[in-house]
Amino acid sequence: MSAKALEWVMAGGVGTLAGPILAVILLQWLSLKLGTLHILKNYVILGAIMMVLVLLPKGLLPTVKALTLRLRFLGQSRMTSDATGGKVPSDV
Numbered sequence: 001m002s003a004k005a006l007e008w009v010m011a012g013g014v015g016t017l018a019g020p021i022l023a024v025i026l027l028q029w030l031s032l033k034l035g036t037l038h039i040l041k042n043y044v045i046l047g048a049i050m051m052v053l054v055l056l057p058k059g060l061l062p063t064v065k066a067l068t069l070r071l072r073f074l075g076q077s078r079m080t081s082d083a084t085g086g087k088v089p090s091d092v
């Protein structure tokens with residue numbers, strides 16, 4: 001049970017409150033669904049998720065936020081202003 005609590009915090013991110021709450025909901029739902037499928041033990045899947053989460057030092061929610069901001073910034077940097085002040089793609 002203590003490993004689950006650690007996984008919730010790792011998935012949600014240490015610096016956020018909403019992240020671990022969302023992680024609890026999603027991981028518990030996933031655990032319940034995997035338990036009814038009887039394909040694999042849910043501990044195998046949750047262990048694999050935990051191994052992936054170790055690679056994300058800030059957690060899942062802060063990583064997703066950072067990637068979203070990075071993609072938004074890249075999208076805006078590819079746009080340039082035309083003579084009328086409107087936005088056009090830079091490759092046009």
